[in-house]
Amino acid sequence: MAKSKQQPEEPACWAIVHPGLEDIAADEILRDFGGEVKKKSKGIVVFRPKRLDRDILQLRTTEDVFVYGWGTDQLSYRSTDLESIRKWTALEADWPTLLKIHHSIRPKPKGKTSWRMVVQMTGEHGYRRYDATKALAKGLVGKFPASWPEAEENASVEFWLTIHGSTGICGIRISDRNMRHRTWKVEHFPASLRPTVAACMARVAELKPNQVVVDPMCGVGTILGECWTLAKRKARGDMAAWNSTFLGGDLDPHHVKLAGTNLRELGEFELRPWDARRLPLEPESVDRIVCNPPFGKQLSTPEEIVPLYQQFVRNMDRVMKVGAIAVLLVAEPAVMKESIRKYDWKQLRYQPIRILGQPAVIMAYRKEPPPE
Ligand SMILES: C[S@@+](CC[C@H](N)C(=O)[O-])C[C@H]1O[C@@H](n2cnc3c(N)ncnc32)[C@H](O)[C@@H]1O
Structure with a gap:
Protein backbone atom coordinates (compact mmCIF):
# COMPACT_ATOMS: atom_id res chain seq x y z
CA MET A 1 0.00 0.00 0.00
CA ALA A 2 1.27 3.45 -0.89
CA LYS A 3 2.40 5.46 2.09
CA SER A 4 -0.14 8.20 2.67
CA LYS A 5 1.28 11.68 2.57
CA GLN A 6 1.33 13.32 5.98
CA GLN A 7 -0.93 16.37 6.11
CA PRO A 8 0.92 19.45 7.35
CA GLU A 9 -0.27 20.47 10.81
CA GLU A 10 -2.65 23.40 11.09
CA PRO A 11 -1.24 26.33 13.09
CA ALA A 12 -2.27 26.54 16.72
CA CYS A 13 -5.03 28.83 17.95
CA TRP A 14 -6.01 30.16 21.33
CA ALA A 15 -9.34 31.19 22.69
CA ILE A 16 -10.41 33.52 25.46
CA VAL A 17 -13.19 32.09 27.64
CA HIS A 18 -14.84 33.13 30.87
CA PRO A 19 -12.63 31.83 33.70
CA GLY A 20 -14.02 28.49 34.90
CA LEU A 21 -15.41 27.54 31.49
CA GLU A 22 -12.13 26.27 30.01
CA ASP A 23 -13.13 22.57 30.23
CA ILE A 24 -16.49 23.14 28.58
CA ALA A 25 -14.89 25.18 25.77
CA ALA A 26 -12.20 22.50 25.33
CA ASP A 27 -14.98 19.92 25.04
CA GLU A 28 -16.67 21.94 22.29
CA ILE A 29 -13.37 22.34 20.43
CA LEU A 30 -12.56 18.62 20.64
CA ARG A 31 -15.96 17.08 20.11
CA ASP A 32 -17.59 19.48 17.68
CA PHE A 33 -14.57 20.66 15.64
CA GLY A 34 -11.85 18.07 16.13
CA GLY A 35 -8.19 18.68 16.83
CA GLU A 36 -6.10 18.77 19.92
CA VAL A 37 -6.29 20.86 23.06
CA LYS A 38 -2.70 21.75 23.95
CA LYS A 39 -3.19 23.67 27.17
CA LYS A 40 -5.78 25.23 29.45
CA SER A 41 -5.06 28.02 31.86
CA LYS A 42 -7.28 30.56 33.56
CA GLY A 43 -9.49 32.07 30.85
CA ILE A 44 -7.41 30.63 28.00
CA VAL A 45 -7.57 27.46 25.88
CA VAL A 46 -4.74 26.74 23.45
CA PHE A 47 -5.61 24.26 20.71
CA ARG A 48 -4.68 22.98 17.29
CA PRO A 49 -7.81 22.55 15.16
CA LYS A 50 -8.07 19.67 12.71
CA ARG A 51 -8.93 22.24 10.03
CA LEU A 52 -8.48 25.97 10.37
CA ASP A 53 -11.03 27.81 8.26
CA ARG A 54 -14.10 30.01 8.70
CA ASP A 55 -15.92 27.18 10.53
CA ILE A 56 -13.87 28.05 13.59
CA LEU A 57 -16.08 31.13 13.94
CA GLN A 58 -18.97 28.77 14.78
CA LEU A 59 -17.48 28.08 18.23
CA ARG A 60 -20.16 29.11 20.74
CA THR A 61 -18.44 28.83 24.12
CA THR A 62 -15.48 31.09 23.36
CA GLU A 63 -15.42 34.87 23.56
CA ASP A 64 -12.68 35.29 20.95
CA VAL A 65 -10.32 33.11 18.91
CA PHE A 66 -6.79 33.95 17.75
CA VAL A 67 -4.06 32.39 15.65
CA TYR A 68 -1.13 31.70 17.92
CA GLY A 69 2.05 33.76 17.63
CA TRP A 70 3.90 32.87 20.81
CA GLY A 71 3.12 31.92 24.40
CA THR A 72 4.89 31.45 27.71
CA ASP A 73 4.17 30.34 31.27
CA GLN A 74 7.31 31.94 32.54
CA LEU A 75 6.77 35.65 32.78
CA SER A 76 8.78 36.86 35.74
CA TYR A 77 6.48 39.74 36.73
CA ARG A 78 9.61 41.93 36.51
CA SER A 79 10.36 44.58 33.91
CA THR A 80 12.77 42.16 32.18
CA ASP A 81 9.58 40.61 30.72
CA LEU A 82 9.35 43.62 28.41
CA GLU A 83 12.49 42.68 26.50
CA SER A 84 11.23 39.06 26.29
CA ILE A 85 7.90 40.28 24.86
CA ARG A 86 9.74 42.34 22.24
CA LYS A 87 12.10 39.47 21.38
CA TRP A 88 9.42 36.74 21.17
CA THR A 89 7.22 39.00 19.05
CA ALA A 90 10.11 39.80 16.72
CA LEU A 91 11.56 36.31 16.45
CA GLU A 92 9.17 33.54 17.48
CA ALA A 93 5.94 34.23 15.63
CA ASP A 94 5.54 33.49 11.93
CA TRP A 95 3.59 36.70 11.22
CA PRO A 96 3.39 36.30 7.39
CA THR A 97 1.67 32.91 7.80
CA LEU A 98 -0.58 34.19 10.60
CA LEU A 99 -1.60 37.19 8.51
CA LYS A 100 -2.38 34.93 5.55
CA ILE A 101 -4.63 32.77 7.75
CA HIS A 102 -6.27 35.88 9.19
CA HIS A 103 -7.04 37.22 5.70
CA SER A 104 -8.47 33.86 4.59
CA ILE A 105 -10.87 33.76 7.56
CA ARG A 106 -11.68 37.46 7.85
CA PRO A 107 -12.11 38.84 4.32
CA LYS A 108 -10.50 42.22 3.82
CA PRO A 109 -12.98 45.02 4.57
CA LYS A 110 -13.44 47.90 2.12
CA GLY A 111 -10.70 50.53 2.21
CA LYS A 112 -7.16 50.38 3.50
CA THR A 113 -6.11 47.60 5.88
CA SER A 114 -5.69 49.09 9.34
CA TRP A 115 -4.16 47.58 12.47
CA ARG A 116 -4.20 47.97 16.23
CA MET A 117 -2.82 46.32 19.35
CA VAL A 118 -4.89 45.07 22.27
CA VAL A 119 -3.07 44.23 25.49
CA GLN A 120 -4.91 42.72 28.46
CA MET A 121 -3.17 42.30 31.82
CA THR A 122 -4.21 40.74 35.12
CA GLY A 123 -1.90 40.19 38.08
CA GLU A 124 0.65 42.38 39.84
CA HIS A 125 3.46 43.06 37.43
CA GLY A 126 6.40 45.43 37.76
CA TYR A 127 5.38 47.12 34.52
CA ARG A 128 2.25 48.72 33.16
CA ARG A 129 -0.02 47.70 30.32
CA TYR A 130 1.34 50.73 28.46
CA ASP A 131 4.90 49.33 28.75
CA ALA A 132 3.81 45.87 27.54
CA THR A 133 2.03 47.53 24.58
CA LYS A 134 5.22 49.42 23.72
CA ALA A 135 7.26 46.19 23.87
CA LEU A 136 4.74 44.48 21.59
CA ALA A 137 4.89 47.41 19.14
CA LYS A 138 8.70 47.21 19.02
CA GLY A 139 8.54 43.48 18.27
CA LEU A 140 6.04 44.07 15.47
CA VAL A 141 8.22 46.55 13.59
CA GLY A 142 8.60 45.39 9.97
CA LYS A 143 6.11 42.52 10.34
CA PHE A 144 3.40 44.12 8.17
CA PRO A 145 3.34 46.94 5.58
CA ALA A 146 4.31 50.25 7.11
CA SER A 147 1.58 51.89 4.98
CA TRP A 148 -1.17 50.32 7.14
CA PRO A 149 -2.66 53.06 9.34
CA GLU A 150 -3.02 52.36 13.07
CA ALA A 151 -6.69 52.52 14.13
CA GLU A 152 -8.19 53.26 17.56
CA GLU A 153 -10.88 50.64 17.01
CA ASN A 154 -12.50 48.55 14.28
CA ALA A 155 -9.08 47.76 12.84
CA SER A 156 -8.95 45.08 10.16
CA VAL A 157 -6.00 43.35 11.86
CA GLU A 158 -5.73 43.14 15.67
CA PHE A 159 -2.55 41.94 17.39
CA TRP A 160 -3.46 40.74 20.89
CA LEU A 161 -1.27 40.13 23.91
CA THR A 162 -2.94 38.64 26.97
CA ILE A 163 -1.03 38.47 30.24
CA HIS A 164 -2.55 36.52 33.15
CA GLY A 165 0.03 36.30 35.95
CA SER A 166 3.02 34.37 34.61
CA THR A 167 1.19 33.38 31.40
CA GLY A 168 1.58 35.51 28.29
CA ILE A 169 0.06 34.70 24.93
CA CYS A 170 0.16 36.64 21.70
CA GLY A 171 -1.45 36.34 18.28
CA ILE A 172 -3.88 37.77 15.75
CA ARG A 173 -7.61 37.87 16.45
CA ILE A 174 -9.63 35.95 13.88
CA SER A 175 -13.06 36.32 15.49
CA ASP A 176 -15.07 39.52 15.52
CA ARG A 177 -17.72 40.85 17.93
CA ASN A 178 -20.32 38.43 16.54
CA MET A 179 -18.57 35.52 18.23
CA ARG A 180 -19.30 36.88 21.70
CA HIS A 181 -22.47 38.86 21.03
C1 LIG B 1 -30.74 37.23 35.56
S1 LIG B 1 -32.15 37.54 34.65
C2 LIG B 1 -32.14 36.30 33.41
C3 LIG B 1 -31.41 36.77 32.21
C4 LIG B 1 -31.58 35.87 31.02
N1 LIG B 1 -30.88 34.62 31.17
C5 LIG B 1 -31.09 36.63 29.78
O1 LIG B 1 -30.04 36.30 29.26
O2 LIG B 1 -31.74 37.59 29.39
C6 LIG B 1 -33.41 36.99 35.69
C7 LIG B 1 -34.81 37.09 35.09
O3 LIG B 1 -35.73 36.51 36.01
C8 LIG B 1 -36.93 37.21 35.91
N2 LIG B 1 -37.72 36.87 37.12
C9 LIG B 1 -37.54 37.33 38.39
N3 LIG B 1 -38.44 36.75 39.21
C10 LIG B 1 -39.18 35.91 38.45
C11 LIG B 1 -40.26 35.02 38.71
N4 LIG B 1 -40.76 34.88 39.94
N5 LIG B 1 -40.77 34.32 37.69
C12 LIG B 1 -40.29 34.45 36.42
N6 LIG B 1 -39.29 35.29 36.11
C13 LIG B 1 -38.72 36.00 37.11
C14 LIG B 1 -36.49 38.65 35.76
O4 LIG B 1 -37.54 39.44 35.19
C15 LIG B 1 -35.30 38.51 34.83
O5 LIG B 1 -35.70 38.62 33.49
Whole structure:
Protein backbone atom coordinates (compact mmCIF):
# COMPACT_ATOMS: atom_id res chain seq x y z
CA MET A 1 0.00 0.00 0.00
CA ALA A 2 1.27 3.45 -0.89
CA LYS A 3 2.40 5.46 2.09
CA SER A 4 -0.14 8.20 2.67
CA LYS A 5 1.28 11.68 2.57
CA GLN A 6 1.33 13.32 5.98
CA GLN A 7 -0.93 16.37 6.11
CA PRO A 8 0.92 19.45 7.35
CA GLU A 9 -0.27 20.47 10.81
CA GLU A 10 -2.65 23.40 11.09
CA PRO A 11 -1.24 26.33 13.09
CA ALA A 12 -2.27 26.54 16.72
CA CYS A 13 -5.03 28.83 17.95
CA TRP A 14 -6.01 30.16 21.33
CA ALA A 15 -9.34 31.19 22.69
CA ILE A 16 -10.41 33.52 25.46
CA VAL A 17 -13.19 32.09 27.64
CA HIS A 18 -14.84 33.13 30.87
CA PRO A 19 -12.63 31.83 33.70
CA GLY A 20 -14.02 28.49 34.90
CA LEU A 21 -15.41 27.54 31.49
CA GLU A 22 -12.13 26.27 30.01
CA ASP A 23 -13.13 22.57 30.23
CA ILE A 24 -16.49 23.14 28.58
CA ALA A 25 -14.89 25.18 25.77
CA ALA A 26 -12.20 22.50 25.33
CA ASP A 27 -14.98 19.92 25.04
CA GLU A 28 -16.67 21.94 22.29
CA ILE A 29 -13.37 22.34 20.43
CA LEU A 30 -12.56 18.62 20.64
CA ARG A 31 -15.96 17.08 20.11
CA ASP A 32 -17.59 19.48 17.68
CA PHE A 33 -14.57 20.66 15.64
CA GLY A 34 -11.85 18.07 16.13
CA GLY A 35 -8.19 18.68 16.83
CA GLU A 36 -6.10 18.77 19.92
CA VAL A 37 -6.29 20.86 23.06
CA LYS A 38 -2.70 21.75 23.95
CA LYS A 39 -3.19 23.67 27.17
CA LYS A 40 -5.78 25.23 29.45
CA SER A 41 -5.06 28.02 31.86
CA LYS A 42 -7.28 30.56 33.56
CA GLY A 43 -9.49 32.07 30.85
CA ILE A 44 -7.41 30.63 28.00
CA VAL A 45 -7.57 27.46 25.88
CA VAL A 46 -4.74 26.74 23.45
CA PHE A 47 -5.61 24.26 20.71
CA ARG A 48 -4.68 22.98 17.29
CA PRO A 49 -7.81 22.55 15.16
CA LYS A 50 -8.07 19.67 12.71
CA ARG A 51 -8.93 22.24 10.03
CA LEU A 52 -8.48 25.97 10.37
CA ASP A 53 -11.03 27.81 8.26
CA ARG A 54 -14.10 30.01 8.70
CA ASP A 55 -15.92 27.18 10.53
CA ILE A 56 -13.87 28.05 13.59
CA LEU A 57 -16.08 31.13 13.94
CA GLN A 58 -18.97 28.77 14.78
CA LEU A 59 -17.48 28.08 18.23
CA ARG A 60 -20.16 29.11 20.74
CA THR A 61 -18.44 28.83 24.12
CA THR A 62 -15.48 31.09 23.36
CA GLU A 63 -15.42 34.87 23.56
CA ASP A 64 -12.68 35.29 20.95
CA VAL A 65 -10.32 33.11 18.91
CA PHE A 66 -6.79 33.95 17.75
CA VAL A 67 -4.06 32.39 15.65
CA TYR A 68 -1.13 31.70 17.92
CA GLY A 69 2.05 33.76 17.63
CA TRP A 70 3.90 32.87 20.81
CA GLY A 71 3.12 31.92 24.40
CA THR A 72 4.89 31.45 27.71
CA ASP A 73 4.17 30.34 31.27
CA GLN A 74 7.31 31.94 32.54
CA LEU A 75 6.77 35.65 32.78
CA SER A 76 8.78 36.86 35.74
CA TYR A 77 6.48 39.74 36.73
CA ARG A 78 9.61 41.93 36.51
CA SER A 79 10.36 44.58 33.91
CA THR A 80 12.77 42.16 32.18
CA ASP A 81 9.58 40.61 30.72
CA LEU A 82 9.35 43.62 28.41
CA GLU A 83 12.49 42.68 26.50
CA SER A 84 11.23 39.06 26.29
CA ILE A 85 7.90 40.28 24.86
CA ARG A 86 9.74 42.34 22.24
CA LYS A 87 12.10 39.47 21.38
CA TRP A 88 9.42 36.74 21.17
CA THR A 89 7.22 39.00 19.05
CA ALA A 90 10.11 39.80 16.72
CA LEU A 91 11.56 36.31 16.45
CA GLU A 92 9.17 33.54 17.48
CA ALA A 93 5.94 34.23 15.63
CA ASP A 94 5.54 33.49 11.93
CA TRP A 95 3.59 36.70 11.22
CA PRO A 96 3.39 36.30 7.39
CA THR A 97 1.67 32.91 7.80
CA LEU A 98 -0.58 34.19 10.60
CA LEU A 99 -1.60 37.19 8.51
CA LYS A 100 -2.38 34.93 5.55
CA ILE A 101 -4.63 32.77 7.75
CA HIS A 102 -6.27 35.88 9.19
CA HIS A 103 -7.04 37.22 5.70
CA SER A 104 -8.47 33.86 4.59
CA ILE A 105 -10.87 33.76 7.56
CA ARG A 106 -11.68 37.46 7.85
CA PRO A 107 -12.11 38.84 4.32
CA LYS A 108 -10.50 42.22 3.82
CA PRO A 109 -12.98 45.02 4.57
CA LYS A 110 -13.44 47.90 2.12
CA GLY A 111 -10.70 50.53 2.21
CA LYS A 112 -7.16 50.38 3.50
CA THR A 113 -6.11 47.60 5.88
CA SER A 114 -5.69 49.09 9.34
CA TRP A 115 -4.16 47.58 12.47
CA ARG A 116 -4.20 47.97 16.23
CA MET A 117 -2.82 46.32 19.35
CA VAL A 118 -4.89 45.07 22.27
CA VAL A 119 -3.07 44.23 25.49
CA GLN A 120 -4.91 42.72 28.46
CA MET A 121 -3.17 42.30 31.82
CA THR A 122 -4.21 40.74 35.12
CA GLY A 123 -1.90 40.19 38.08
CA GLU A 124 0.65 42.38 39.84
CA HIS A 125 3.46 43.06 37.43
CA GLY A 126 6.40 45.43 37.76
CA TYR A 127 5.38 47.12 34.52
CA ARG A 128 2.25 48.72 33.16
CA ARG A 129 -0.02 47.70 30.32
CA TYR A 130 1.34 50.73 28.46
CA ASP A 131 4.90 49.33 28.75
CA ALA A 132 3.81 45.87 27.54
CA THR A 133 2.03 47.53 24.58
CA LYS A 134 5.22 49.42 23.72
CA ALA A 135 7.26 46.19 23.87
CA LEU A 136 4.74 44.48 21.59
CA ALA A 137 4.89 47.41 19.14
CA LYS A 138 8.70 47.21 19.02
CA GLY A 139 8.54 43.48 18.27
CA LEU A 140 6.04 44.07 15.47
CA VAL A 141 8.22 46.55 13.59
CA GLY A 142 8.60 45.39 9.97
CA LYS A 143 6.11 42.52 10.34
CA PHE A 144 3.40 44.12 8.17
CA PRO A 145 3.34 46.94 5.58
CA ALA A 146 4.31 50.25 7.11
CA SER A 147 1.58 51.89 4.98
CA TRP A 148 -1.17 50.32 7.14
CA PRO A 149 -2.66 53.06 9.34
CA GLU A 150 -3.02 52.36 13.07
CA ALA A 151 -6.69 52.52 14.13
CA GLU A 152 -8.19 53.26 17.56
CA GLU A 153 -10.88 50.64 17.01
CA ASN A 154 -12.50 48.55 14.28
CA ALA A 155 -9.08 47.76 12.84
CA SER A 156 -8.95 45.08 10.16
CA VAL A 157 -6.00 43.35 11.86
CA GLU A 158 -5.73 43.14 15.67
CA PHE A 159 -2.55 41.94 17.39
CA TRP A 160 -3.46 40.74 20.89
CA LEU A 161 -1.27 40.13 23.91
CA THR A 162 -2.94 38.64 26.97
CA ILE A 163 -1.03 38.47 30.24
CA HIS A 164 -2.55 36.52 33.15
CA GLY A 165 0.03 36.30 35.95
CA SER A 166 3.02 34.37 34.61
CA THR A 167 1.19 33.38 31.40
CA GLY A 168 1.58 35.51 28.29
CA ILE A 169 0.06 34.70 24.93
CA CYS A 170 0.16 36.64 21.70
CA GLY A 171 -1.45 36.34 18.28
CA ILE A 172 -3.88 37.77 15.75
CA ARG A 173 -7.61 37.87 16.45
CA ILE A 174 -9.63 35.95 13.88
CA SER A 175 -13.06 36.32 15.49
CA ASP A 176 -15.07 39.52 15.52
CA ARG A 177 -17.72 40.85 17.93
CA ASN A 178 -20.32 38.43 16.54
CA MET A 179 -18.57 35.52 18.23
CA ARG A 180 -19.30 36.88 21.70
CA HIS A 181 -22.47 38.86 21.03
CA ARG A 182 -24.22 36.79 18.33
CA THR A 183 -26.02 38.34 15.38
CA TRP A 184 -29.47 37.28 16.60
CA LYS A 185 -29.26 38.97 20.00
CA VAL A 186 -30.43 42.48 19.24
CA GLU A 187 -32.38 43.15 22.46
CA HIS A 188 -30.58 43.35 25.80
CA PHE A 189 -31.16 44.39 29.40
CA PRO A 190 -28.59 44.89 32.15
CA ALA A 191 -28.89 41.43 33.77
CA SER A 192 -28.97 39.64 30.45
CA LEU A 193 -26.50 36.75 30.22
CA ARG A 194 -23.44 36.55 28.00
CA PRO A 195 -24.33 34.17 25.13
CA THR A 196 -21.04 32.27 25.53
CA VAL A 197 -21.96 31.43 29.15
CA ALA A 198 -25.46 30.41 28.04
CA ALA A 199 -23.83 28.18 25.39
CA CYS A 200 -21.77 26.48 28.12
CA MET A 201 -24.93 25.90 30.18
CA ALA A 202 -26.63 24.38 27.13
CA ARG A 203 -23.72 21.94 26.75
CA VAL A 204 -23.89 20.97 30.43
CA ALA A 205 -27.62 20.23 29.96
CA GLU A 206 -26.89 17.24 27.66
CA LEU A 207 -29.71 18.07 25.24
CA LYS A 208 -31.25 15.14 23.37
CA PRO A 209 -34.06 14.78 20.80
CA ASN A 210 -37.74 14.63 21.89
CA GLN A 211 -37.30 16.83 24.94
CA VAL A 212 -39.17 19.70 26.54
CA VAL A 213 -36.54 22.34 27.34
CA VAL A 214 -37.60 25.23 29.60
CA ASP A 215 -36.09 28.48 30.83
CA PRO A 216 -38.55 29.60 33.53
CA MET A 217 -36.91 33.05 33.94
CA CYS A 218 -35.87 33.60 30.36
CA GLY A 219 -35.17 37.35 30.32
CA VAL A 220 -34.44 38.24 26.70
CA GLY A 221 -34.05 34.57 25.73
CA THR A 222 -30.26 34.12 25.66
CA ILE A 223 -30.31 30.62 27.15
CA LEU A 224 -33.16 29.38 24.96
CA GLY A 225 -31.37 30.78 21.89
CA GLU A 226 -28.19 28.91 22.79
CA CYS A 227 -30.06 25.69 23.58
CA TRP A 228 -31.71 25.91 20.16
CA THR A 229 -28.40 26.61 18.43
CA LEU A 230 -26.70 23.65 20.10
CA ALA A 231 -29.64 21.34 19.40
CA LYS A 232 -29.59 22.43 15.74
CA ARG A 233 -25.89 21.60 15.51
CA LYS A 234 -26.49 18.18 17.09
CA ALA A 235 -29.46 17.62 14.76
CA ARG A 236 -27.31 18.62 11.75
CA GLY A 237 -29.87 21.28 10.95
CA ASP A 238 -32.93 19.02 10.97
CA MET A 239 -34.94 20.46 13.85
CA ALA A 240 -38.13 18.71 12.70
CA ALA A 241 -36.42 15.36 13.31
CA TRP A 242 -34.97 16.65 16.59
CA ASN A 243 -38.56 17.17 17.70
CA SER A 244 -38.04 19.16 20.89
CA THR A 245 -40.08 21.96 22.45
CA PHE A 246 -38.31 25.12 23.63
CA LEU A 247 -40.37 26.95 26.20
CA GLY A 248 -39.69 30.14 28.12
CA GLY A 249 -41.36 32.65 30.38
CA ASP A 250 -40.61 35.58 32.61
CA LEU A 251 -42.40 37.59 35.29
CA ASP A 252 -41.73 40.75 33.30
CA PRO A 253 -43.92 40.81 30.16
CA HIS A 254 -41.54 43.31 28.56
CA HIS A 255 -38.69 40.77 28.83
CA VAL A 256 -40.91 38.14 27.20
CA LYS A 257 -41.54 40.56 24.32
CA LEU A 258 -37.82 41.23 23.90
CA ALA A 259 -37.12 37.48 23.99
CA GLY A 260 -39.67 37.10 21.18
CA THR A 261 -37.81 39.70 19.11
CA ASN A 262 -34.45 38.02 19.71
CA LEU A 263 -35.62 34.49 19.00
CA ARG A 264 -37.96 35.16 16.07
CA GLU A 265 -35.33 34.63 13.39
CA LEU A 266 -33.67 31.72 15.14
CA GLY A 267 -36.41 29.09 15.36
CA GLU A 268 -39.64 28.06 17.05
CA PHE A 269 -40.16 28.93 20.70
CA GLU A 270 -43.17 29.13 23.00
CA LEU A 271 -42.89 32.20 25.19
CA ARG A 272 -45.30 33.61 27.76
CA PRO A 273 -45.36 35.80 30.84
CA TRP A 274 -45.51 33.67 33.98
CA ASP A 275 -44.32 33.43 37.55
CA ALA A 276 -41.67 30.74 38.01
CA ARG A 277 -42.96 30.29 41.58
CA ARG A 278 -46.22 29.00 40.06
CA LEU A 279 -45.27 27.50 36.71
CA PRO A 280 -48.34 26.83 34.55
CA LEU A 281 -46.93 23.49 33.38
CA GLU A 282 -48.12 19.92 33.92
CA PRO A 283 -46.42 17.83 36.63
CA GLU A 284 -43.52 15.71 35.35
CA SER A 285 -43.67 17.25 31.87
CA VAL A 286 -40.20 18.83 31.51
CA ASP A 287 -36.88 17.18 30.52
CA ARG A 288 -34.44 20.09 30.86
CA ILE A 289 -34.48 23.33 32.82
CA VAL A 290 -31.69 25.74 31.95
CA CYS A 291 -31.95 29.00 33.84
CA ASN A 292 -30.19 32.00 35.30
CA PRO A 293 -32.46 33.22 38.15
CA PRO A 294 -31.92 36.75 39.50
CA PHE A 295 -28.86 37.23 41.65
CA GLY A 296 -29.54 38.65 45.16
CA LYS A 297 -28.23 42.06 44.21
CA GLN A 298 -30.65 42.25 41.27
CA LEU A 299 -33.65 42.06 43.65
CA SER A 300 -34.99 44.96 45.69
CA THR A 301 -33.62 43.32 48.87
CA PRO A 302 -31.07 40.44 48.91
CA GLU A 303 -33.26 38.62 51.51
CA GLU A 304 -35.87 38.03 48.81
CA ILE A 305 -33.54 35.46 47.27
CA VAL A 306 -34.31 32.78 49.91
CA PRO A 307 -38.11 32.54 49.42
CA LEU A 308 -37.72 33.05 45.64
CA TYR A 309 -35.28 30.14 45.29
CA GLN A 310 -37.33 27.93 47.64
CA GLN A 311 -40.55 28.44 45.68
CA PHE A 312 -38.73 28.17 42.36
CA VAL A 313 -37.12 24.84 43.32
CA ARG A 314 -40.45 23.45 44.59
CA ASN A 315 -41.97 24.31 41.19
CA MET A 316 -39.06 22.90 39.22
CA ASP A 317 -39.32 19.64 41.16
CA ARG A 318 -43.03 19.45 40.43
CA VAL A 319 -42.72 19.94 36.64
CA MET A 320 -39.52 17.93 36.07
CA LYS A 321 -39.73 14.31 34.95
CA VAL A 322 -37.67 11.78 36.87
CA GLY A 323 -34.28 11.84 35.13
CA ALA A 324 -34.71 15.49 34.06
CA ILE A 325 -31.69 17.77 34.40
CA ALA A 326 -31.66 21.34 35.76
CA VAL A 327 -28.71 23.60 34.94
CA LEU A 328 -28.71 26.76 37.03
CA LEU A 329 -26.37 29.74 37.07
CA VAL A 330 -26.41 31.42 40.47
CA ALA A 331 -24.34 33.90 42.44
CA GLU A 332 -25.58 32.56 45.80
CA PRO A 333 -24.89 28.82 45.44
CA ALA A 334 -25.35 28.13 49.16
CA VAL A 335 -28.93 29.46 49.06
CA MET A 336 -29.74 27.37 45.97
CA LYS A 337 -28.11 24.25 47.48
CA GLU A 338 -30.09 24.67 50.69
CA SER A 339 -33.33 25.06 48.68
CA ILE A 340 -32.57 21.86 46.74
CA ARG A 341 -31.42 19.80 49.75
CA LYS A 342 -34.81 18.28 50.62
CA TYR A 343 -35.49 17.04 47.08
CA ASP A 344 -34.20 13.86 45.45
CA TRP A 345 -31.85 15.70 43.13
CA LYS A 346 -28.34 14.47 42.47
CA GLN A 347 -25.65 17.08 41.90
CA LEU A 348 -23.93 16.43 38.55
CA ARG A 349 -21.74 19.49 38.31
CA TYR A 350 -20.59 22.43 40.40
CA GLN A 351 -18.57 24.80 38.27
CA PRO A 352 -17.39 28.08 39.79
CA ILE A 353 -16.96 30.74 37.11
CA ARG A 354 -16.35 34.47 36.82
CA ILE A 355 -18.60 36.60 34.66
CA LEU A 356 -17.24 40.07 34.03
CA GLY A 357 -15.21 39.81 37.24
CA GLN A 358 -18.13 38.57 39.41
CA PRO A 359 -18.06 35.07 40.95
CA ALA A 360 -20.94 32.72 40.12
CA VAL A 361 -21.53 28.97 39.85
CA ILE A 362 -23.06 26.75 37.19
CA MET A 363 -24.82 23.94 39.06
CA ALA A 364 -26.35 20.92 37.37
CA TYR A 365 -28.73 18.46 39.04
CA ARG A 366 -30.64 15.38 37.95
CA LYS A 367 -34.01 14.55 39.49
CA GLU A 368 -33.72 11.03 40.85
CA PRO A 369 -36.56 8.53 41.38
CA PRO A 370 -38.05 8.77 44.90
CA PRO A 371 -36.42 6.34 47.34
CA GLU A 372 -38.22 2.94 47.65
C1 LIG B 1 -30.74 37.23 35.56
S1 LIG B 1 -32.15 37.54 34.65
C2 LIG B 1 -32.14 36.30 33.41
C3 LIG B 1 -31.41 36.77 32.21
C4 LIG B 1 -31.58 35.87 31.02
N1 LIG B 1 -30.88 34.62 31.17
C5 LIG B 1 -31.09 36.63 29.78
O1 LIG B 1 -30.04 36.30 29.26
O2 LIG B 1 -31.74 37.59 29.39
C6 LIG B 1 -33.41 36.99 35.69
C7 LIG B 1 -34.81 37.09 35.09
O3 LIG B 1 -35.73 36.51 36.01
C8 LIG B 1 -36.93 37.21 35.91
N2 LIG B 1 -37.72 36.87 37.12
C9 LIG B 1 -37.54 37.33 38.39
N3 LIG B 1 -38.44 36.75 39.21
C10 LIG B 1 -39.18 35.91 38.45
C11 LIG B 1 -40.26 35.02 38.71
N4 LIG B 1 -40.76 34.88 39.94
N5 LIG B 1 -40.77 34.32 37.69
C12 LIG B 1 -40.29 34.45 36.42
N6 LIG B 1 -39.29 35.29 36.11
C13 LIG B 1 -38.72 36.00 37.11
C14 LIG B 1 -36.49 38.65 35.76
O4 LIG B 1 -37.54 39.44 35.19
C15 LIG B 1 -35.30 38.51 34.83
O5 LIG B 1 -35.70 38.62 33.49
